[in-house]
Amino acid sequence: MNFQPAPAQKLYPDIVWKRLFAELDRDGQGLNIQIRRTIVCAIEQGVLTNGTRLPSTRRLAVLLGVARNTVTAAYQLLIDEGFLASRERSGIFVAASTSRIAAGPERQDAGDGQWANRFAIRPSDLRQIDKPRDWLDYSYPFLFGQFDPAIFPTNNWREAMRATSSVKEIYGWAGDRVDDDDPDLVEQLRLQVLPKRGIFADPDEIIVTIGSQHALSMLVQLFVGAGTVVGVEDPGYTDIRNMAEMATSNAHMLNVDRHGVVPDATLSECEIALLTIGHQCPTTAVMPLQRRKDLLKTAERDDIILVEDDYEADLLLEGEAELPCLKSLDENGRVIYVGSFSKALAPGLRIGYIVAPRSVIAELRVLRRIMLRHPPTNNQRILATFIALGHYRLHLKKTGAILRRRADLISGLLPEVLPGFRWRRDAGAKSFWIEGPPDFDSGDLARAAREKGVLIEPGDIFFADPETGRRFFRLGFTAIGEAKIEAGLRLLGDLVPR
Amino acid sequence: MNFQPAPAQKLYPDIVWKRLFAELDRDGQGLNIQIRRTIVCAIEQGVLTNGTRLPSTRRLAVLLGVARNTVTAAYQLLIDEGFLASRERSGIFVAASTSRIAAGPERQDAGDGQWANRFAIRPSDLRQIDKPRDWLDYSYPFLFGQFDPAIFPTNNWREAMRATSSVKEIYGWAGDRVDDDDPDLVEQLRLQVLPKRGIFADPDEIIVTIGSQHALSMLVQLFVGAGTVVGVEDPGYTDIRNMAEMATSNAHMLNVDRHGVVPDATLSECEIALLTIGHQCPTTAVMPLQRRKDLLKTAERDDIILVEDDYEADLLLEGEAELPCLKSLDENGRVIYVGSFSKALAPGLRIGYIVAPRSVIAELRVLRRIMLRHPPTNNQRILATFIALGHYRLHLKKTGAILRRRADLISGLLPEVLPGFRWRRDAGAKSFWIEGPPDFDSGDLARAAREKGVLIEPGDIFFADPETGRRFFRLGFTAIGEAKIEAGLRLLGDLVPR
Numbered sequence: 001m002n003f004q005p006a007p008a009q010k011l012y013p014d015i016v017w018k019r020l021f022a023e024l025d026r027d028g029q030g031l032n033i034q035i036r037r038t039i040v041c042a043i044e045q046g047v048l049t050n051g052t053r054l055p056s057t058r059r060l061a062v063l064l065g066v067a068r069n070t071v072t073a074a075y076q077l078l079i080d081e082g083f084l085a086s087r088e089r090s091g092i093f094v095a096a097s098t099s100r101i102a103a104g105p106e107r108q109d110a111g112d113g114q115w116a117n118r119f120a121i122r123p124s125d126l127r128q129i130d131k132p133r134d135w136l137d138y139s140y141p142f143l144f145g146q147f148d149p150a151i152f153p154t155n156n157w158r159e160a161m162r163a164t165s166s167v168k169e170i171y172g173w174a175g176d177r178v179d180d181d182d183p184d185l186v187e188q189l190r191l192q193v194l195p196k197r198g199i200f201a202d203p204d205e206i207i208v209t210i211g212s213q214h215a216l217s218m219l220v221q222l223f224v225g226a227g228t229v230v231g232v233e234d235p236g237y238t239d240i241r242n243m244a245e246m247a248t249s250n251a252h253m254l255n256v257d258r259h260g261v262v263p264d265a266t267l268s269e270c271e272i273a274l275l276t277i278g279h280q281c282p283t284t285a286v287m288p289l290q291r292r293k294d295l296l297k298t299a300e301r302d303d304i305i306l307v308e309d310d311y312e313a314d315l316l317l318e319g320e321a322e323l324p325c326l327k328s329l330d331e332n333g334r335v336i337y338v339g340s341f342s343k344a345l346a347p348g349l350r351i352g353y354i355v356a357p358r359s360v361i362a363e364l365r366v367l368r369r370i371m372l373r374h375p376p377t378n379n380q381r382i383l384a385t386f387i388a389l390g391h392y393r394l395h396l397k398k399t400g401a402i403l404r405r406r407a408d409l410i411s412g413l414l415p416e417v418l419p420g421f422r423w424r425r426d427a428g429a430k431s432f433w434i435e436g437p438p439d440f441d442s443g444d445l446a447r448a449a450r451e452k453g454v455l456i457e458p459g460d461i462f463f464a465d466p467e468t469g470r471r472f473f474r475l476g477f478t479a480i481g482e483a484k485i486e487a488g489l490r491l492l493g494d495l496v497p498r
Numbered sequence: 499m500n501f502q503p504a505p506a507q508k509l510y511p512d513i514v515w516k517r518l519f520a521e522l523d524r525d526g527q528g529l530n531i532q533i534r535r536t537i538v539c540a541i542e543q544g545v546l547t548n549g550t551r552l553p554s555t556r557r558l559a560v561l562l563g564v565a566r567n568t569v570t571a572a573y574q575l576l577i578d579e580g581f582l583a584s585r586e587r588s589g590i591f592v593a594a595s596t597s598r599i600a601a602g603p604e605r606q607d608a609g610d611g612q613w614a615n616r617f618a619i620r621p622s623d624l625r626q627i628d629k630p631r632d633w634l635d636y637s638y639p640f641l642f643g644q645f646d647p648a649i650f651p652t653n654n655w656r657e658a659m660r661a662t663s664s665v666k667e668i669y670g671w672a673g674d675r676v677d678d679d680d681p682d683l684v685e686q687l688r689l690q691v692l693p694k695r696g697i698f699a700d701p702d703e704i705i706v707t708i709g710s711q712h713a714l715s716m717l718v719q720l721f722v723g724a725g726t727v728v729g730v731e732d733p734g735y736t737d738i739r740n741m742a743e744m745a746t747s748n749a750h751m752l753n754v755d756r757h758g759v760v761p762d763a764t765l766s767e768c769e770i771a772l773l774t775i776g777h778q779c780p781t782t783a784v785m786p787l788q789r790r791k792d793l794l795k796t797a798e799r800d801d802i803i804l805v806e807d808d809y810e811a812d813l814l815l816e817g818e819a820e821l822p823c824l825k826s827l828d829e830n831g832r833v834i835y836v837g838s839f840s841k842a843l844a845p846g847l848r849i850g851y852i853v854a855p856r857s858v859i860a861e862l863r864v865l866r867r868i869m870l871r872h873p874p875t876n877n878q879r880i881l882a883t884f885i886a887l888g889h890y891r892l893h894l895k896k897t898g899a900i901l902r903r904r905a906d907l908i909s910g911l912l913p914e915v916l917p918g919f920r921w922r923r924d925a926g927a928k929s930f931w932i933e934g935p936p937d938f939d940s941g942d943l944a945r946a947a948r949e950k951g952v953l954i955e956p957g958d959i960f961f962a963d964p965e966t967g968r969r970f971f972r973l974g975f976t977a978i979g980e981a982k983i984e985a986g987l988r989l990l991g992d993l994v995p996r
Contacts, residue, residue, distance in 0.1 A: 029661045033887065040888035044690045081892045096891075098694075115857045118769070118803060120723030123864035131676050136669065149669040158663050163527045165656050171634065171647040176845035178629050192542045196596075210708060214870035225618035226724075239868050246868070271616070305616060347674035348875040359613045366621035370737050370744065372712035377846040379874050389531065390538035393594075394579045 014063055017055050020047070021064055031066050035074040043083055043096055050097040054084065057092075126242040127461060132450075135479065139453040140488030144282075144431040144476030145347060151399050151478070152346055156391035157382070163389075164381045173377035179369035181208040182380035188387040189353060197313055198328030199337060204358045207365055210375050212311050212340035212352040216240060216274060218364055218371070219307055219336060219354070220247050223272050231273035231304075233261050235462035235469060237281045240274050240309070253464045256280060258424075260287035263298040272305040277326045279312045282462045282474050284429035292326055300332055307336045314344040315396055317404040318427045333357050341383065343430070343478075344396060349379055403430060406477040409485050417493030423475075431476040433459075436496075442473035448495045454488050512561055515553055518545070519562055529564050533572040541581055541594055548595040552582065555590075624740040625959060630948075633977065637951035638986030642780075642929040642974030643845060649897050649976070650844055654889035655880070661887075662879045671875035677867035679706040680878035686885040687851060695811055696826030697835060702856045705863055708873050710809050710838035710850040714738060714772060716862055716869070717805055717834060717852070718745050721770050729771035729802075731759050733960035733967060735779045738772050738807070751962045754778060756922075758785035761796040770803040775824045777810045780960045780972050782927035790824055797832055804833045812842040813894055815902040816925045831855050839881065841928070841976075842894060847877055901928060904975040907983050915991030921973075929974040931957075934994075940971035946993045952986050 020042060024034050042048040054060070057075060061068040075092055078084040085095035116122070135141045141148075164173065173182065186203050194201055209215040224230050224247040232241045234253035244251040252270055255262040260280040267273060275295075277287045287295075299306050308326045316322065327337040340352035354364060368374065386392055407425065410432060414423055423434045436442065442458040449456055459472025480488060518540060522532050540546040552558070555573060559566040573590055576582040583593035614620075633639045639646075662671065671680065684701050692699055707713040722728050722745040730739045732751035742749040750768055753760040758778040765771060773793075775785045785793075797804050806824045814820065825835040838850035852862060866872065884890055905923065908930060912921055921932040934940065940956040947954055957970025978986060 027666055029664065029667065029883070033657075033661050033883070036888065037883075037886040040891075041689065041886060043888075044891070078888070081888055082895075083888055115855060118721060119861060120721055120726060121719065121865070123720075123861050123868060126864065126868070128864065129676065129867070131674075133676060133678050136673070146673050149665070149672050152668055152672045154663070154665055154668055157668075159531075161659060161663060163531050165652070165659060166527065167647075167652055168525055169527065170650055170652055170655075174647050174650045174844040174846045175634070175644050176629075176840065178627065178631060180631050191539065210870040210873070213868070217869045221619065222621075223616060223618055228618060242868050342674065346672040347871075348672045350871060350874045357613060363617060363621050366624065366626065367619075369627075370621060370624070370711070370740050371715045372708040373845075373848065375708070376848045376874055376877050379877065385527065385531070385535075388535040388539060390534065390541075390576070390579055390581055393538075393542070397580075 011053055014055070014059075017060065018063055024064060024066075031070050032074045032077075035060075035064075035066075035071065036078055039074075039078060040083060043094060044098050046098050048094045050094055052094040053090075054092045054094070121246060123242075123246070126245065127238060127466075129238055129461065131457075132455060135455060138450075138455050140484055140491065141455045141479040142457075142475045142477065142488060142492075143455055143479040144457065144474055145343065146476075146479040147346065148479050148481050150481065151402065153386075153391060153395045153398075156389070156395070157386060160382045160386035160389065160391065163385050164378065169381065173381045175377075177374050177377055179365045179374065181206075181374060182377050182384060184384035184388070185380040188384045192387055192392075193314070193339075194355065197310070197322070198324040199355055201355045202358070205355055205361055207354050207356075207361050207368065208375050208380060209352045209354060209368070210372070211342050211347070211350040212309060212338050213239065214350075214375075215338040215340075215352045215354045216307070216309060217243055218367055219338070220244060220274075221371075222360070222363055222367060223305060224248050229269055229271045231267055231270035231275075233275060233280065234464045235282055235459070235472075237276065237309070238461050241464065244274065256283065256285075258283075258285055259291045260285045261295070263291070263295045267295075267298060267304065268302040270302075270304050272307065273299075274307045274309060275326075276309050276311065278310050278322065279426060279429045281309075281311070282431070282457075282459065282472075283433045284424055284426045284431060286323065286426040286428070289323055292323070292329055296326065296330060296332075296335075299334055305334055305336065306330075307338060309338045311338075311340055312343050312428065312430065313339055315400055315403070315430070316428055317400050317407060317430075322428065327355065336360065344399075345383075345392070349383065351375065351379060351383055402482070403478065406480070406482050406485060409482060410475070410477060410489065413486060413489050417489045418496060419498075421496075430478050431474050434473050434475055436471045436473075438471070440471050440497075442470060445492070445495055446473065449492055452491045452495070454491050456492065509551055512553070512557075515558065516561055522562060522564075529568050530572045530575075533558075533562075533564075533569065534576055537572075537576060538581060541592060542596050544596050546592045548592055550592040551588075552590045552592070619744060621740075621744070624743065625736060625964075627736055627959060629955075630953060633953060636948070636953050638982055638989065639953045639977040640955075640973045640975065640986060640990075641953055641977040642955065642972055643841065644974075644977040645844065646977050646979050648979065649900065651884075651889060651893045651896075654887070654893070655884060658880045658884035658887065658889065661883050662876065667879065671879045673875075675872050675875055677863045677872065679704075679872060680875050680882060682882035682886070683878040686882045690885055690890075691812070691837075692853065695808070695820070696822040697853055699853045700856070703853055703859055705852050705854075705859050705866065706873050706878060707850045707852060707866075708870070709840050709845070709848040710807060710836050711737065712848075712873075713836040713838075713850045713852045714805070714807060715741055716865055717836070718742060718772075719869075720858070720861055720865060721803060722746050727767055727769045729765055729768035729773075731773060731778065732962045733780055733957070733970075734772075735774065735807070736959050739962065742772065754781065754783070756781075756783055757789045758783045759793070761789070761793045765793075765796060765802065766800040768800075768802050770805065771797075772805045772807060773824075774807050774809065776808050776820065777924060777927045779807075779809070780929070780957065780970075781931045782922055782924045782929060784821065784924040784926070787821055790821070790827055794824065794828060794830075794833075798830055802832070804828075805836060806833055807836045809836075809838055810841050810926065810928065811837055813898055813901070813928070814926055815898050815905060815928075820926065825853065834858065842897075843881075843890070847881065849873065849877060849881055900980070901976065904978070904980050904983060907980060908973070908975060908987065911984060911987050915987045916994060917996075919994075928976050929972050932971050932973055934969045934971075936969070938969050938994075940968060943990070943993055944971065947990055950989045950993070952989050952993075954990065 057071040061071045229250045231254045327335045337355040425432045446458045457474040460466035460469040463469035555569040559569045727748040729752045825833045835853040923930045944956045955972040958964035958967035961967035
């Protein structure tokens with residue numbers, strides 16, 4: 001982009017530049033990057049037009065209180081990319097202009113009413129998970145499924161990122177894989193992740209998904225027609241119930257006792273059942289081995305497909321080996337296994353997977369292609385490298401120890417802060433399931449606690465009949481640091497009626 | 499992890515180590531990383547067990563032909579992470595062991611037959627896109643939708659990656675956003691990307707998707723029930739037709755002429771139509787302004803929702819401004835806009851978006867949450883930074899110039915290499931749409947060409963009636979470098995019957 005002499009040279013006073021850069025954040029991305037972002041954005045917005053003269057590097061450095069060579073470096077990169085141009089003895093000027101199509105006619109938004117009668121489904125009618133998006137702003141987030149980011153293995157993740165950003169690696173992930181996955185991630189799953197759970201699968205028995213949510217919704221789409229009898233746990237994970245109810249009018253609520261789902265007549269009626277075995281969600285129940293075997297026997301006798309949502313695998317807090325997962329006990333190939341890295345590493349990555357017979361995986365691969373092609377390949381590749389370098393194993397070990405201390409701390413405090421309550425946390429679970437006295441309403445407690453900066457998850461959302469769940473709440477400890485736990489629990493205890 | 503004296507110290511001869519490291523690839527990830535991957539994998543696999551003594555750094559360096567400090571650095575990192583331990587005067591030993599649950603009973607895969615009668619839908623029955631996954635291994639890939647990776651802005655992408663891997667940034671993206679998007683990406687879309695196309699949207703009128711494929715499949719799920727009349731173009735994009743046919747028994751094939759889709763009686767019967775306006779897929783037709791206006795008039799009169807799949811926006815080859823998109827001309831808020839970064843940046847990233855009235859976005863947000871929560875946040879954040887730094891604009895400019903040269907080269911050669919054929923490539927399109935003489939079969943040509951290392955896309959897949967498409971093929975030029983074009987076309991020309 002060659003600089004053309006500007007028709008009219010614009011000069012702005014210092015105050016304009018100070019205002020333009022007012023949002024500079026010393027704790028955010030690098031200052032060099034922020035300065036460039038601001039100038040590019042102003043050019044794209046038409047705020048800075050072709051020919052506008054920029055302050056000298058010395059002047060801008062003074063105005064912003066940054067090192068002069070930060071400004072010099074930022075200007076130079078923008079000159080290299082053609083956004084700015086330097087003219088001998090007269091300074092640095094904007095050399096690029098934006099082209100945009102004028103706003104069209106004022107839009108009439110047809111409004112909710114008119115659109116509503118065009119929807120084939122109405123997802124917003126379902127019961128909604130209410131997780132505060134701004135949970136990081138609360139002092140005491142006793143949440144499940146979020147991590148205090150201090151747990152995230154920043155340096156090791158960066159190493160895996162760097163290793164996958166060479167030109168050759170980018171060759172490997174930038175392209176469209178159509179319906180395929182990154183072979184390296186599939187290998188790491190097969191050889192390192194799954195064998196620890198007793199699962200030995202071939203590459204064509206595995207498909208990668210956008211987290212376990214996507215795995216479950218694809219399975220529902222594949223197996224559940226308008227009349228299919230599908231079993232979901234009650235209490236159970238809200239969005240599995242939502243999924244099932246969106247797909248069929250025959251969603252059956254399965255009974256759950258202290259050992260997890262009950263292999264009773266309700267289950268026997270189902271054609272397919274979506275189950276949490278390792279830790280029943282939300283009660284944390286670890287299903288005993290005998291129950292697992294009984295479940296498989298029932299499924300075989302009544303020809304039920306079992307989907308095992310093993311959302312909390314891998315992260316062992318108690319140092320002891322887990323029970324073999326349902327899939328590893330399955331002699332008849334009727335268990336479909338769903339796993340995820342959301343609960344053990346970072347939910348924001350959205351990587352999960354399905355292990356299933358190859359004829360099922362083959363259909364899922366086509367379905368996934370039509371739905372969204374494939375999960376982003378760069379993330380698959382970074383994760384594969386992260387696992388291959390042993391970082392995942394190390395992360396699980398470190399995180400397990402951290403979470404174990406938190407769990408022990410909470411166990412020790414609960415009798416004192418919540419007298420008259422009962423609770424449960426089975427080995428390895430990352431949350432407590434707490435039951436209040438008969439008149440207790442966890443929704444009231446959650447609202448009052450939120451005012452004090454304490455977040456808990458009311459139990460009603462997990463039950464088909466919210467009233468049944470009123471006395472329960474979930475207390476997670478992956479998102480709250482050890483140092484905050486005692487103060488948070490005491491605040492919570494003070495809000496509970498005695 | 500403290501090293502425990504091993505029960506029995508294992509010593510392997512050099513040949514074992516050479517074999518273990520046999521797959522070291524000098525062009526792949528860094529050697530340090532590959533050495534660590536290999537050792538970690540061997541430990542996880544149980545090939546190297548606790549107490550096994552490793553070769554000295556000097557010895558391994560000689561065996562592998564790498565610098566000794568590469569081996570030293572790799573060993574040291576593995577010691578830091580507890581995989582290896584160093585014992586004074588006796589060497590370096592494996593200090594970790596793997597724990598895995600034994601393989602369960604031999605599985606009976608129920609086989610295709612038994613699963614088949616459990617599927618509610620059968621995606622593999624649809625007509626399948628057949629893109630060779632190994633296209634990078636072909637010398638002359640005249641494909642659409644793949645990029646020769648040389649086009650990917652490696653260094654600038656890396657800068658955006660680095661900028662988003664600070665601890666504070668990771669705080670921002672590692673968590674579960676439930677149903678939310680990265681606010682920075684939404685801002686960049688609103689302020690930089692969309693205005694160039696005449697679209698001015700509020701944040702709550704935008705949702706991010708896993709590429710445009712995911713955008714379209716969500717819209718189909720939201721608007722298309724079992725009986726909804728949905729219009730898809732014929733010829734048109736195969737997987738849009740597949741999606742529509744999976745959702746309803748009333749998919750209508752819309753007529754397409756040289757100006758794109760025709761606003762005729764067939765369209766008027768539809769409740770919703772999925773259209774390509776900017777470049778009709780696969781004919782490359784740019785719909786003239788008057789046709790766009792007629793289309794909007796028809797939609798208003800007959801109450802049709804129009805989905806505009808603007809898959810090829812942004813990347814201008816001809817230097818001239820594009821026509822305003824349908825969405826920007828829409829006075830009645832009945833156009834839903836779908837965009838993507840797959841065709842302009844990298845399909846492997848899987849980032850697209852929908853712009854729609856806020857009541858539609860609100861439903862889509864719930865639907866997306868239930869389907870898969872949200873697209874990976876780290877990729878959203880990297881892309882936002884990439885755009886904010888002006889790298890996207892620069893990339894479009896550079897890539898536009900590269901692709902323009904390829905297009906001109908092909909235009910110049912076609913009359914000579916394919917005499918008797920007709921072709922079309924409207925301004926800005928990244929492919930040619932080629933029609934052979936009456937007896938020509940593009941499937942035959944594609945098969946013969948593939949043998950010679952030349953990939954083209956037969957036209958039949960784009961047509962509801964494959965026979966109609968037999969004479970056509972698509973010739974893309976985003977995946978093939980300029981230097982290969984002439985030789986590839988001549989090979990192709992030699993295969994065409996004269």
